[in-house]
Amino acid sequence: MMARWSQLAIVSLFIVSTLGLAVSQPRDGCTSLNRRKSWYALSKLEQLEYIRAARCLINHPPITGSVEGAKNVWDELHRTHIWQGNYIHYVGHFLPWHRYLIRAHELLLQRLCGYNGAQPYWDELGDYESGSIHEAAIFDPVFGFGGDGGEDGCVQDGPFRDLTLHMSRESNHDNYCLSRSFDQQWFTWANRSNIEECFVVTEYNDAWQCYNEFPHSAGHAVIGGVMGDPVESSGDPMFYLHHAYLDRLWWQWQQADEANRLTAIGGANVPPQSILNLVGLHGPDPSLVDYNGDEGDTTTLRHILWLHGIVPNVTVADVLDLGGEVICATYE
Ligand SMILES: [Cu+2]
Secondary structure (H helix, E strand, O other): OOOHHHHHHHHHHHHHHHHHHOOOOOOOOOOOOEEEOEHHHOOHHHHHHHHHHHHHHHHOOOOOOOOOOOOOHHHHHHHHHHHOOOOOOOOOOHHHHHHHHHHHHHHHHHHHHOOOOOOOEOOHHHHHHHOOHHHOHHHOOOOOOOOOEOOOOEEOOOOOOOOEEOOOOOOOOOOEEOEOOOOHHHHHHHOHHHHHHHHOOOOHHHHHHHHHHHHHHHHHHHHOHHHHOOOHHHHOOHHHHHHHHHHHHHHHHHHOOHHHHOOOOOOEOOOOHHHHHHOOOOOOOHHHHOOOOOOOOEOOOOOEEOOOOOOOOEEHHHHOOOOOOOOOEEEO
16 A cells, blocks of 8 residues: 555656656657557547447458468457467566557558557546446447447447457357446446556566556456456457556556666566466466577566467567557557
């Protein structure tokens, strides 16, 4: 818990950092910065255009040829998260890997589906402070992602009510609906003090765990259903808006002390067995632990981020600078 005397300083630091985002400049190799905005900062037309492009990925034929059973690009993206589910969570490269997955998603929207915008994020703190998850406009059936699941759990309205997922923990040939199960009690985890608590942590290995615990878990748990499953969650299009929100929080943390945090990395490569048991996952598949590029069980700058070849492999070092060539983005 935060000490009372430091609360004011922390709040002002937070505000300064938030303002600082607007002036961050693109670096070498990044010529057209992706300006990532809150869903609520998009115009109605921009919202509809994002939804059109997101639906396009669901209807687009697979591009890798290496994901068995994939019927579309959405399945390929879904599979790479499921297949590595016991390897990219509760580890030091949790934040970098998901940052690269968001970039891959953004690139596919742009290259395959003619989308001209950037990946938007879900302002979860704003919605939490405004009230109930059931009221949040991001779940609008027209200018949003549709709402809660019905009696069978399946989403009843909106642009993704007909989404059929084919990838699951068990199989590449599954058929199940996009489910949700809103539960307001978990929205509390999205509160401001949980974010501020992480923002003042100085070591990366403590910071990623702090962000993972509440700011990250909140969005998954409050939506529930597919999003509530740590591995299958990326089947819900809301996943990318939630993770962009988390990525923005990490970027704010990095920017608060660029000299030390722009290249800060660490943490284990393999999740602790106690946590794997807790979330019902097995240890990493032996075929996965060899490609990481690290010498031992600590995540380094050389750690390789692999997404089934949907996008080329990069290293952790390549994605730490949000304004660098690989990610080339800013959060507003
Ligand atoms: Cu994940």
